[in-house]
Amino acid sequence: MNERTEKFFKGKGSFVDDINFPDMLYLEIVRSTKAHAKLLKVKGGLTADALDLTLVSTGESYRKGKNYEVEPVLAKEKVLYYGQPVSAVYDKDKYKAKDLAETVEISYEELKPILTIEDSLSSEPIHEGRKDNIVSRFEVGKKFSPESKIKLSDELFMERVLPNPLETRGIVAFYNSGKLNVWISTQSVYSIKNGLSRILGLNPADINVYQTDTGGAFGSKSAVYPEYVIASYLSIKTKKPVKWIESREEHISSTRPGRGVKAQLKIYGDEKGKIDGIEGKIFVDVGAYADDLSSTSPSWIGYQITGPYMIENVFIEGYSVYTNKAPLGPYRGAGRPEAAFFMERMIDLYADHLGLDPVDVRLKNLPEKEFISPTGLKVLPSKAFFEDGIKKINYAELKKKNAGISFGILIPAVDGGESAKIKVENGTVKVWLGGNAHWQRHELFVKRIIKEVLGIPEDKVVLMNGNTSELEKGIGTWGSRSAITAGYALYKAALALKEKAEKIGLKEPQQVLSSELSSEYYENMQLDPSMISFLLTAAVAEIEDGIKPVIKEIWAYYDVGEPLSLEAIYGQITGGLLMGVQEVLTEALKYDENGKPVPETLSATGIAYSINAPKYNVQITSFGRSNTPHGAKGVGEAGTIGAPPASARAIENLIKKRVNRLPLNLDLLT
Amino acid sequence: MKIKLNINGTNYESDVEPRMLLVDFIRDVAGLKGTHVGCETGSCGSCMVLLDGMPVKSCLMLAVQAEGKKIITVEGLSGKNGLNKVQKALSERKALQCGFCAAGFSIIGTWILDNEENVDYQKVKEDIAGVVCRCSGYDQIIKTITEVAKNE
Numbered sequence: 001m002n003e004r005t006e007k008f009f010k011g012k013g014s015f016v017d018d019i020n021f022p023d024m025l026y027l028e029i030v031r032s033t034k035a036h037a038k039l040l041k042v043k044g045g046l047t048a049d050a051l052d053l054t055l056v057s058t059g060e061s062y063r064k065g066k067n068y069e070v071e072p073v074l075a076k077e078k079v080l081y082y083g084q085p086v087s088a089v090y091d092k093d094k095y096k097a098k099d100l101a102e103t104v105e106i107s108y109e110e111l112k113p114i115l116t117i118e119d120s121l122s123s124e125p126i127h128e129g130r131k132d133n134i135v136s137r138f139e140v141g142k143k144f145s146p147e148s149k150i151k152l153s154d155e156l157f158m159e160r161v162l163p164n165p166l167e168t169r170g171i172v173a174f175y176n177s178g179k180l181n182v183w184i185s186t187q188s189v190y191s192i193k194n195g196l197s198r199i200l201g202l203n204p205a206d207i208n209v210y211q212t213d214t215g216g217a218f219g220s221k222s223a224v225y226p227e228y229v230i231a232s233y234l235s236i237k238t239k240k241p242v243k244w245i246e247s248r249e250e251h252i253s254s255t256r257p258g259r260g261v262k263a264q265l266k267i268y269g270d271e272k273g274k275i276d277g278i279e280g281k282i283f284v285d286v287g288a289y290a291d292d293l294s295s296t297s298p299s300w301i302g303y304q305i306t307g308p309y310m311i312e313n314v315f316i317e318g319y320s321v322y323t324n325k326a327p328l329g330p331y332r333g334a335g336r337p338e339a340a341f342f343m344e345r346m347i348d349l350y351a352d353h354l355g356l357d358p359v360d361v362r363l364k365n366l367p368e369k370e371f372i373s374p375t376g377l378k379v380l381p382s383k384a385f386f387e388d389g390i391k392k393i394n395y396a397e398l399k400k401k402n403a404g405i406s407f408g409i410l411i412p413a414v415d416g417g418e419s420a421k422i423k424v425e426n427g428t429v430k431v432w433l434g435g436n437a438h439w440q441r442h443e444l445f446v447k448r449i450i451k452e453v454l455g456i457p458e459d460k461v462v463l464m465n466g467n468t469s470e471l472e473k474g475i476g477t478w479g480s481r482s483a484i485t486a487g488y489a490l491y492k493a494a495l496a497l498k499e500k501a502e503k504i505g506l507k508e509p510q511q512v513l514s515s516e517l518s519s520e521y522y523e524n525m526q527l528d529p530s531m532i533s534f535l536l537t538a539a540v541a542e543i544e545d546g547i548k549p550v551i552k553e554i555w556a557y558y559d560v561g562e563p564l565s566l567e568a569i570y571g572q573i574t575g576g577l578l579m580g581v582q583e584v585l586t587e588a589l590k591y592d593e594n595g596k597p598v599p600e601t602l603s604a605t606g607i608a609y610s611i612n613a614p615k616y617n618v619q620i621t622s623f624g625r626s627n628t629p630h631g632a633k634g635v636g637e638a639g640t641i642g643a644p645p646a647s648a649r650a651i652e653n654l655i656k657k658r659v660n661r662l663p664l665n666l667d668l669l670t
Numbered sequence: 671m672k673i674k675l676n677i678n679g680t681n682y683e684s685d686v687e688p689r690m691l692l693v694d695f696i697r698d699v700a701g702l703k704g705t706h707v708g709c710e711t712g713s714c715g716s717c718m719v720l721l722d723g724m725p726v727k728s729c730l731m732l733a734v735q736a737e738g739k740k741i742i743t744v745e746g747l748s749g750k751n752g753l754n755k756v757q758k759a760l761s762e763r764k765a766l767q768c769g770f771c772a773a774g775f776s777i778i779g780t781w782i783l784d785n786e787e788n789v790d791y792q793k794v795k796e797d798i799a800g801v802v803c804r805c806s807g808y809d810q811i812i813k814t815i816t817e818v819a820k821n822e
């Protein structure tokens with residue numbers, strides 16, 4: 001029996017809101033109720049007058065060094081999005097803290113909010129001292145002058161989507177004997193530790209970050225947020241433990257959402273289905289403030305626009321732009337679903353124009369040997385994989401049901417590598433990974449690797465939560481990276497432990513288990529095309545109740561390299577597929593004309609309930625191992641990449657109208 | 671105000687604010703942390719408990735409204751430390767990922783087992799429609815509960 005799983009069913013998990021200390025203070029954040037306004041007065045609570053920091057550092061010079069605007073911890077002079085932290089109050093009673101929040105007085109002078117990419121490009125800058133609302137501009141690929149017979153263009157759009165993990169964000173900060181201890185629901189104890197040390201100017205050695213059980217994240221728990229700085233600051237000041245738990249309403253207004261991307265693309269090709277080139281512009285709405293990830297997002301999307309295909313000419317101009325909305329963050333897939341949706345929808349457009357089967361056009365444009373796209377993306381030939389998959393999902397039958405199809409790739413975010421530590425203690429093998437598990441069932445591959453290398457039975461292996469005092473260095477869990485990077489580091493750490501054991505004459509697993517050995521391994525890694533997995537997805541749509549399109553069936557034929565745990569992979573794939581389907585149908589974060597988020601509750605954000613789930617047909621396969629000792633490829637984001645273009649196409653086939661905006665515009669149906 | 675609630679067979683007495691939610695009483699007064707808060711608005715079922723045998727969302731009720739009723743939380747579904755059939759199956763079959771929704775599905779799954787007849791995949795799919803799992807896509811959860819119910 002698996003302890004880690006079992007505890008959740010006994011009610012013995014320790015999520016961040018389960019952590020309590022005597023004398024603890026509850027923190028409440030008072031937020032802006034305007035999307036764009038001057039702050040005329042802020043009275044009550046902790047304000048920017050006392051805590052004047054940004055999410056980068058205390059040093060103004062560092063802030064200026066970045067070419068984008070960084071979010072302040074508490075708004076000063078102006079608020080730039082609805083839900084922006086303006087003041088903070090606390091009390092030892094949770095209900096009283098909420099009452100206190102009501103007493104803070106804020107008065108605003110409202111300004112016109114900029115809410116769309118179009119408005120952003122044509123309006124006065126929302127940040128003083130900038131000449132426009134453009135955060136950054138990129139070019140990827142190479143300019144070309146096409147002589148193609150066929151030239152088709154379209155504009156595509158993916159709305160903002162909330163990560164909405166079932167557990168919202170939260171932190172308990174406790175400054176004690178000169179050390180800041182932080183318990184937090186996170187994807188990376190390291191980004192929290194580094195962030196807090198940088199922003200608050202603390203010595204990293206004086207900060208310990210402990211990952212609590214983490215109830216999902218989907219990108220939203222990777223970065224440092226204002227609330228974490230405020231809680232830490234208040235604990236340092238009061239010397240008391242300070243707890244902050246996000247409400248769902250706050251998650252909707254203030255946690256970083258993903259997507260929010262527009263593309264204007266042209267596809268060039270001949271009359272037989274050979275694509276000559278793809279060209280166009282990609283715009284990312286990063287919201288009111290930027291960071292490294294959001295400001296470079298357009299170039300990351302452009303880099304992988306050609307997916308598995310061999311397209312010789314590519315030129316993409318990318319822009320990120322400011323709007324009066326919450327800052328953008330990564331959402332499951334983070335750029336990969338965007339690239340796949342854009343490319344796949346353009347290929348369907350091209351195939352339709354020629355009257356060809358979309359699958360034939362796709363197969364025709366796959367490379368025969370390793371291909372390097374003009375953007376620098378290197379992909380291996382994949383024709384055998386997709387031809388096989390087409391048979392395995394019985395495309396001939398699916399076609400009769402008007403199925404939509406997508407081909408895709410998953411590029412894992414392996415750069416930076418990962419760390420792992422193994423410690424044998426009292427007959428148990430404890431494992432820490434630099435990337436912190438929260439929904440991916442890492443413990444399953446951890447147990448498997450330990451068993452494979454050390455011969456130690458799986459029930460003697462425990463995966464511990466992230467902890468910076470046990471394992472000092474590490475990166476984090478995102479971008480479908482962990483099986484590859486943390487798996488690799490763990491494999492190496494296990495080999496090192498084995499070697500240590502053999503040196504002192506311990507040969508049998510039982511002997512190792514009774515030892516007190518430990519080992520640690522960290523290595524940087526670089527992306528190798530063998531780590532990129534291939535994805536074939538199909539969807540079948542139907543109209544329900546005479547008006548509502550739904551996805552009835554979803555088929556996935558996914559390459560996962562050497563599968564480390566089939567059950568875990570299956571659940572990750574179905575979870576991702578459902579998110580992808582829902583993003584096409586209903587899931588979205590929209591704003592009203594004043595810049596206030598439209599949804600007020602979790603259900604109003606359009607997430608999937610059980611009754612929304614399609615019938616799944618998932619086939620997990622291996623199209624070669626990755627170039628790592630354990631052979632794994634990424635999987636976490638597969639479903640969110642494959643499902644949207646396939647589902648959009650399935651609905652398009654049904655309603656006979658082009659689907660180029662997500663979520664689906666229901667007016668199309670009338 | 672003073673109230674007394676019976677949770678998992680134990681009486682908990684406390685002086686609380688009249689506006690205190692049942693879920694806060696369960697978590698903060700009784701100290702039973704298995705019941706979670708995911709949305710505070712009845713959208714997610716993370717806070718689900720059995721109230722006189724019926725599944726209810728404890729974030730939608732005041733603690734005082736539960737006086738005189740029998741409340742069962744995820745911790746009380748079986749004997750000390752053990753797991754009941756649904757919990758055991760969900761756990762063994764690795765139906766969940768992050769585990770935050772475990773209480774909700776344990777409660778609703780147990781209710782299905784005790785109350786529904788002729789259970790099949792579709793029925794379970796509809797019965798659990800008030801409980802959100804954001805990680806799994808629901809398939810393994812539905813299959814597991816269906817199988818346990820069929821073997822009853």
Ligand code: FES
Pocket residue numbers: 706707708709710711712713714715716717718727728729730
């Ligand atoms: S917390 Fe009660 S339904 Fe979500």
Ligand code: FES
Pocket residue numbers: 166215216439766767768769770771772802803804805806
């Ligand atoms: S396993 Fe994460 S919400 Fe269900």
